Amino acid sequence: MERNNLKELLRVLEELRAEQFPDIPMQVINDIVVAQYDNLSEDDRMSARAKTTETIMQFLNDVAAKEKEVESAKLS
């Protein structure tokens, strides 16, 4: 999902990511930002948190799974 009006905010994050945290894909950051922006009101905080958690955990599990595969491939 794109939000043209979040370009500047995402640009700042991309600069930081590329410089210091290249192991974090920009898509993960983008998805978190959009989830937060779409649920900014106080009433929607739980929804924002749930979506952020889902995004991060999905990413972490994917990384863990890939690294396991690589490890298994090395051993075999």
Next chain:
Amino acid sequence: MLSFRSMTLVNFGPYKGEQKIEFPKRDGVVIFWGDNGRGKTTLLNAFRFALFGTIQRRNNALNSLMSMENSEAHASGDYGFQIILNMKNDQDDYLLTREFMPRPGVHTPTKEEDYAKGYYLKKNGSRLSHEDAKHELNTLLPERVSRFFLFDGELLQEYEELLIDDTTTGERIKNAIERILGVPVLTNARQDTDDIRNTLNKQKTKAVQNDSQANKFANTLNAIETGIEEHRKHINDLDQELKVQYKEQIHIEDLMRKTEQLREWQSEIDSLRKSKARNEKARDEQLLEMRATAKDMWRGMLRRRIDECLSDLRDRISLLEVRKNQKTILDKVVGDIRKAVTERTCPVCEQAVEGNAWEILNKRLQESVLEAGLTVEEQDELLKVRGRIDLLSGMLRDSARSKVRAIESQLASLGLDIDSDGTRIQEYQKRAAEYSGDSEAVRELPVKHLRIMQKIDNLASSKKGESEKLDELRGKREQLMIQIGRLAGGSALKEATRKLDLCNHIYSLFEQGVGKYREKLRSKIEHDATDLFVSISGDPDYTSLQINSSYGLSIVHRTGSLVPGRSSGYEHIVALSLIGALHKNAPMRGPIIMDSPFFRLDKTHKKNIARTLPHMADQVILLAYNGEIDRGVALDELKDNLVREYSLQRVSSMHTHIEQGVS
């Protein structure tokens, strides 16, 4: 980007019946021309009511929705009002209807409680549930940032609070600015990521326990994690409590603002009551004094007679004293004659007194003894007359007349003051009676506010203490993790460590992102606000604006110094520059509706602002009267950017008709 397509008003304010305003699809400025009292501010309130269900009056006057009903419609039995707002946001169409109608079963509403508010929202033709509608509206245009979209030029001076540290208004505006700029996207993301980190830390602790190499650290790590969890929970509880208190603070401050007028009246009533009580007490004391003094008032009735007697007595005493004085002189002369006779020498010229002269003097001496002085009776009389004069004069001195006059004058003055206080109390009570809420509760608001601020201080202080302890434990955990990291460890521990590391990276990204984004935003806002300011101001000595950490803007003189203090006109210009810059940089964008943006400004600045309007937002709706800004000037400066004009035409004092174009 949000834009308005149309607005329909039904019996709202002076807009009797159903009246529709169409906004052109093309970007630009729409001007509503209307004389004073024709309903310009009411139009601003129409947008506010539609979007947020509230109205706002100047001078914090009481905000009764019932007062927005068209009175002619009400008189003819057509009760309540409605606003229908047609909006577009990117590809989505919205139709928002908000109304204030008599409750079911109420046929002739007479008070606020007889009405009910309601709203519904359609998105792309489908009606949303109440929950979804609320969410959509909060996303489109949250009320907290409404000041940047709907604003009244007469209230722009509040932006000056951004330059002052630690004011509640300044803090609220700053939060609203950061909200519109999207900063909470990052701060919330940081907070949520921290929560996930916490979960992953626990998972790692478990993995340490189960790892054959690392489990020697398990107990220590467990203890640290338990401590961290306790402090986090406590901080979370404090945060929840703080949120409640902040909400309450905002609620009370809103109430205080809305009831400022009522509280001023109450304060006046209290002050007048005290004054009246003091005056009544003084009056009672004076009345007592009067009673005491009146006992001697009979003396005043005899005054005339006493004056007459005194006059007679004084005449008599004068006579007696003249004779007494004559004797004194005579005694001296007789003494000289006696001396001349006995010593046969004149005591004046010291010549000898012989023969005939001595005979004459001796004879005169015999005669004078017989003529001299007051008789015994007359001497007695003299004493008695003096005594009577003293007695009668004393009676006049003790006369209460002048004292009574003074008391009467005082009583008259106190009576006037008491009446005046009483009349003013009644006037204020009459005004205060218009307030439909609990006026006694309103009195308590300042005390409540103070209590809440103290509570907030205490909670913040506790939170700080807890945070310090938490940081200490986290530091210990960090050290321990470094030691654990040196071990080879099993796959489960490695996986848990890897996940935690990645999550820490995400957290750090957002953590640093908050600071960097704020820095960048401030720089851009300063730059864009400066551009707007310089084009509006036209003063060559004012070269730029400088922003502070709260987004307050100071004017920079060409010498490099900050301009201390500024006129209300320049406050206006700086505020408009800030708003324009925010709109340019905010992720949340939409139309600007301005009521009386020119009222403090001179011709040149009005012209400059008119020219700048199209650069502030894609859709600008201006509410002005011809004279506040000259229509010719507006047309010249806006050119093609002026996409439509409306005029607010008087039908009657309570009925305005919205007409497209200007006649």
